[in-house]
Structure formats: C-alpha cells, structure tokens
Amino acid sequence: MVVMVKDSKSARHVAAAVLLAACLTATAQGPGSSSPGSAGQPPAGGITSSDQNLGLVVGATQQLSAPGPSTSPQGTTTSVQDPSYRGSIVRDKATDGVIQLTLDDALQRGLRNNLGLILQTSSVMSANGSRLQDLQKLLPTVTGAAAIQVQQLDLAAYGLKFPGINPIVGPFQTVDFRAYLSQNLVNLQAFENYIASRHNFEAAKLTAQDARDLVVLTVGNAYLLCIADAARITAVKAEMAESKVSLDQATANHDAGTSPRLDVLRAQVDYQSEEQQLISSTNQLDKDKIALARAIGLPMEQKFELSNDVPFAALDTPDPNVAYQAALKARKDLAAAAETLKGAEASRKAAFYEQMPSVDVAANYGDLGQTPGHSHGTYTATGEVTAPILQIAKTHGDEQVARAQVDQARAKLSDQQQQVNADVRDAILDIQTAAKLVEAAKSNVDLAHEALSEAQQRFKAGVADSLPVSQALATEEQANDQYISALYQHNIAKLGLARALGVAASDSKTYLGGK
Template sequence: MGQAVQLPASGRTMQTPGTVNSQQTTSGVSNSVLQPSITVTGNYQGSVPGTPIPAGPLRLSLPDAVKRGLQTNLGIVTSGVSSSIVRAQRAQALSQLFPQITASIGATETQINLAAYGLNTLGASLGVNFPSIVGPFQYVQAQGNLNWNALSVTNVRNYQVANTVDHASRLSERDTRELVVLAVGGTYLQILSASARIDAQRVQVKYAQATYDRANTQLSAGTNTRVDMTRSLVQLQSEQERLLALEGDYQQQKIAFARLIGLPQDAELIFTEQLGSTDLQPVEEADALHAALLHRWDLQSAEAQMHAAEQTVSAARSERLPSLSFNGYYGAMGPRPTDSHGVFVASGTLSVPVFDGGKISADVQQARATLRQRQAEYEDQKAKVEQDVRNALIQLRTALGQVKLAESNRQYARETLTQVNDRFDAGVTNTVEVVQAQQQEAAAENDYISGLYAMNLARLTLARAIGDAETELSSLFPGDKH
C-alpha cells in the first residue's frame, strides 16, 4: 500500500539563498536626490572559476559579463544542483510504478540437529528411531524475483506531485537566471557610475589646483590675501581626499564584480560600456503588469508549487483506496546444477484499508495545511510581482525626470563656474565664490551621473520585473557602445 509523500510547508524552500534587488537610498551628494542601488546577497555574491582568460587587460562588455555570470555565478550553480536533486526525486517516484526485478544465484550446504527440535523424543514415543544429525547436504538455486505494486493510486499521485515539483524547480531555475542578469547588469552599471564619478572628481581636483595656483600667484603679486590662498589649498586637498576615496571604492567594486562572474580578483578589467541617456518609449502600466503576470518565472513556479500541493491532497486521500500487488519468483533448484528442477511462486494481494488509527486523516490534514500555505504564497507572489512592476515604473519615470533636470542644471553650473573664474582672474571676487561655484558644479555633475545610473538601472529593473531581463538585455543599451 502506497503512502502520500508530504511536501514542505513552504514552496519557497527550493529558491537559491540570497537576494538581488534594486532599492532607493538617499544620495550623499545631494539630499534632494534619491540614488538607487543594487543589492546582491547570499549565493549570488559568489561564483565558481570560469574559463581561463588571456594575460593582460580584459575588455568586458555588459553582454559578455552577463554571459560569464550565467555560467559561473554561485546562484546559478546552486539552483542547478537543487534542480538535479528534484529530478532525482522525480525518478524515485517513477520507479515505484514499475516492477522491481532481481536475480540471484546461490549455493547452500547445511547440517541439521534434529535433537534440537525434539524429534528424537517424538521418534521414541512413536517407536521410530530418528537420527540426531541430518547432513551435511547441499543444494544450488538460481531464480528471478518480482515485486510489483501494480495498482496503487497513491503512487501514481506521488509521481504526479514529483513531476509538478520538477516543473516548478525548472521555472525557479529560469528565475534564478533573471536574478543573475539583474545582479551582474546592475553591478556593472554601478561600476560605470563609480568610474564616471572618478572622472568628474579628477576634473574637480584640476579646478581646485588651478584655483590654488592662481591664488598663490596673486598672493606673490600682492593682489590677494593669504586667507584666500589657504582657503583654496584646503579645497584642493579636500578634493584630492574625495578622489582617493572614490578610487578605493572603485577598486573594491571591481574585486566584488570579478567574484560575481568567476574572474580572478586581480584581473585588469576594462569596462567597454558607457552610461548614456536615450529617448525611451513610454511604458503603459497595464501592459507591463499583464506581461509580468505572464512571464515572471517565479510566479509560474509558485503556481506550480500550489498545484503540487493540490495533488498531494489527492495522494493522501487515495490512501483509502485498495491496492493490488504481485510477488513471486521463478528459478531452478537442486543438489547440483546438472540435477535441478524448476521452482516458482506467484502470488497476488489485494489490500483494502480497514482501520489505520486515523493515520490517513492526519496525512490529508497535513496536505491541506501545506496547500493553504502554498496558496497564500502564490497570492503573495502575485502581489510582489505587481509591486516590482509599479516600483520599477516609478523609478524609471523619476530617473528620466532627474536626467533632464540634472543635464540642464549641469550646464548652468558650468556657465556659473566660468563666470566666477573670470571674475576671480579680474580681481573682482575672492576664492569663497570660486569654491562655492566649484562645489555647485561638482554637485550638478554628480547628480547627472546619478540620474544616468538610475535611469539605466531602472530599465534593467523593469525588464526583470516583467520577466524579460535575459531576453531583452541586448536591446536595453543599444546606444551605449563607444
């Protein structure tokens, strides 16, 4: 008689440990700007070694980086191992539907003490003299054995459950690929943003150096005060300090990125993409939500997990049904292989549950509890998909607005800085106004970089929210090549 195989209460246990998501945080450059960031935790942070790379600098485009990540990221590897385990469990469930056939060959030599069984006493009472010892004697046998639970609805249901869980596992594996695309793509964009900030900061150091040199020259000429020269020196060293901090953070990000995609951590990477601003077609919220409900692999996996729980309830109920099994063997037995004779046993058993002390009812109750949990998780996942899409659309609209304003603000800040420098060269103003203009220009430049990064990350996040990050990757940044 078969027994229903119970599922874990939660269908989310097969998911790869760790998270990948984008979130909004307050930027340190300007408190009025919300700076998105990519968060990668758990297995998605690590990788296995990838294919060897040639010596020297490695030029790495975004598609190349994602391709490497899909091959080496630990999240992918772990997901594949989990799927392999689920497929093995499916094969085990399938094996219960087929006959189990074994073959055996044996030789036996034995000697029996009849006195130990009391037969000599029995023989004396009957007037028969039984020998105390019989043997030794020997025989050989060769036979095939069959055990087959031929009719068990529970075993059939268990296989259906395992098949559905395997389908859910494959869907979850596809969703893992989407998360790796988001992790690698988002981190790649974050590094581009860090590189752009370094370039912008080098310009600020250059500005500050030029201001200091002019202030020093004016001081030597007697047309300026030492306070102005000292103030410009403080500004120069502050800008140099920021540059060092940005360069250190950039190097750490490169190391983390190399680990993300299975590259040596000391590899010299050249990122070939550029942050760019492109005209985007508006995305209708209703269309995005509809596409997400159709394409999100994690939602489909949650739905499959719910169906598996429904089938488990059916399997538990079927334990009340009769089952039919066959057992037997056929072979040859005799004192010698040349003096043997065919032997066989064949039996069929129809088992009907009569009383089990409430075990079947308990199995059904447990399966129903699991089903309720899986249904709740499916509804929650639908809500999460909707939330992901709405948040991604908000981030995209916000980023597009930020880019436009930041681009305009950057132009005005550059014009202001030029005018202030002219005034300083003419001796009309001091370094206070110059430093303020430089700080405003730096803030405007950083806000523009933040806007570009936010826009590109929002595009990638929206593709992930809809469930098309991997297939849409090539069209996400068509204009960013250089």
C-alpha cells in the same frame, strides 16, 4: 569659544588656524560635497527595494557603493541578498595582461559561473532524483539472485523421529538461480506522491530559469556601479583641474599683493578636498570591481577594464496593464509558484489516499536443484491487498498538514501575482522619474559649469574674492554627482523593468540600449 593669547604673533597664528578650520568646515558641508568616507557616493537616499524581487527604486539620490541590488528572500524569486548570488566559482586562471570586459561578457560569465545559479541547477538535479524515486514505486522491480547452499539436518531436532531411520539427513547441497518481481498494481497514495514530485521538479526547473534573471540583475548592477564610479573619477579629475586653476590664480594675486592670504587658503582647501575625493572615488571603484569579479567568476588577481560606458538612452515605457499581462506569461517565478501549488494539491490527495487499500503482487521464478545440470524450474506468485484499519489520527493529521500547505501555496501564488503587478508599475515609474532626473541633472551640470566659469573670471579680474569660486566648485561637484547618480538610476530602472517583465536574461541588451 574664547581664545586668550599674550602677543600679536600668537594671535595671528591662532587666527589663521581658526580661519583654515572654518574653510574646511564650509567646504565639507557645502552642497554636493562628500566626506572622505563617503566619496564615490551621491547624497543620502540610496537604492531601496521596491519589492522582494527587483530591489530597485529610483530616488532623488542614491547610494552607489552597494555591490548588488537588494532583495528579500520572500516574494517571487530567490533573493539576491542571498550571498550565493554575489559569489561564484573560478574556472579560469588569471592572465598577465589587462582584459577588456564588456557588459555582455560580464553577463555571460555570470551566467556560467555565478554561485546562485549553480546552486539552483543543483536543486533541479535533486528534485529530479526525488521524482525518479517516487516513480520507481509505481514501476515493476526486478532483482536476481544466485545461491549455493550446503546443509545437514537433524530431523530429531524438529520432533521427527522414526524407528529405524537415521534422523541425520545430509550433507547435501542445493543450487538456486532465481529472479524476483514486485509490483504495485493499485496504490493511489504512491501515484499522487509521484504527481507531486513531478510538479516539484517542474517548479525547480522554472526557479533555475528565474535565477538567470537574478544573475543578470546582480551582475548588471555591479557593472553599472563600476561605470558610475569611473564616471565620478573622471568628474573629480576635471574638478581638480578647475580647482588648480583657481589655486594658481589666487597664489598669483596674493604674490602681486592684490589678494589676501585667505583666498589662497580657501583655494588650497578646495584643491586638497578634491584630492581626497579622488582617492576615495578610486578606492570605491577598486572595491566595486572586486564585487563584480566575485559575481562573474573572475580571479581576484585578474586585472580588467570596463569597455562599455552605457550612456543615457531613452526607453519608451509600455502601458502598465499590457506589461503586466506580458509579465504574467513570462515570469518564471510565477510559473514555478503555480507548479508548487499543483504539487501541494497532489500531496493533499496522497494524504487522503492513505486510508485506501493497495494491491501488490510479488513473484519469483528460477531453477532449483543439487547441481545446475540436475535442477528444475520452480516459481512462487503472491497477491496481497493491504488496507489500514485503525490509524485515524495519523490520516487526519497528514491531511491537515497537506491542506495547510495547499492554502499557503495558493496564498503565495496570489500574492506573487499582485507583486509582479507592483513590480511592473514601480519599474515604469522608476524609468520615467529617472529620465526626468537625468534631464534636470544635465541642465544643472551646464549651469554649474557656467557659474564656475563666471566666478573664476570675476576673481581673475579682481572684482570678487575667491569665495564665489569655492562655492561654484562645490555646486559643480554636487551637480556632477547628481548627474552620475541619475544616469545610474535610469540604467538600473531599465534593467529592473526587464526583470519585472521576466526577460532580463534574454533581452537585457534591448532595455539597456534604449529604443
């Protein structure tokens, strides 16, 4: 672009504007820098989903603004993408003070109030209700009735005519107190339907237990995000202080006539960029705290502070094969899938038994008379054998539907077993990779800080301008972002391993605490 000006004064103004724009562009595009819209976030990469259950993969960098781990509805568990796991019910009222929220307190609140777990618990009640309904079809059914009837009959209306006899009978009354009994003696279809509903009930209970792991995964991730945001704010404040030192030095040098105006402009851009970063990082922390409050059932107006920082703690990763065998025994979603398969097999048997005869009995006993004092015991007993004669299409259709459900359940169970194997191995790789990233990122932070100190000393001594200082500030910001991201990745990877092994709800402290 060519700018034409008519006088030297305008030329100076245009040159200053172009120079300032160039400084802003260089700072915005420098390594480790973030735009205001992406403040509080490490460079591109993001938390991806290693499978449909964990939603955790360690990358070189990641997106820290997501309110929870990402999972898919398919796989071995209910999805954390389900909005219910990021919601909750609020049981308590907000207090005036600021509460100190520990990680353990957040997890316990989530296990009490998280909507996803509450809905799964309701599903258990529903499955138990279906089981009891099917059980009743196998048990005796007893009912009672009391009736008083007054009537007058016209025998002629029924074709009964006798010479000399009045066809009108009555009025008269009858009193009847009676109990009724019905029972399926032999009904194989009803029996297998009950077996299927019992397995489905067990599957629902196991799914609800597995949902506790998902709640821990969601709440733990939300808490760790807030910790990362707070760490980023601390880092940005430190960077602002260092940038202010450079700005003051550049201003002093310029006032003394030993430094050009360019150094002051560059330092001002650096300082204002850090101010923008602080604003964005603070906003991101506030938003992530809202997401955490939603997941654990805190009122939106309740003020709270995080009282745990969950520092880096190395974790000895287990052998993948040994860990996989342990996961097969501990994962509740696998056990639920196995129960679902058993229920499908029972439903297939029930479909086959549709063509088999059933034996039922029905009986009643009671007192019948004109008054309770003038009554006699009466009873009726009936036995019935019922057999389908012609319903071939329905029977074969029901069998095919049930057989398809069995095949689907068996295939899903097999796939889930392999997915658990992948979950365990992915989580172990994530931990190992994240530990190396933490080590490398920590070294980068130390080196970047040393480089910044060296650049500031050279600028103060007048042997260099402020450009190396600006570049060193950008490098330090990038190093801090990568270190914070690596710490977050490592903690999430450890939480992911606990989930992969099926012990997140019971043993998350051990994994987040390290050895």
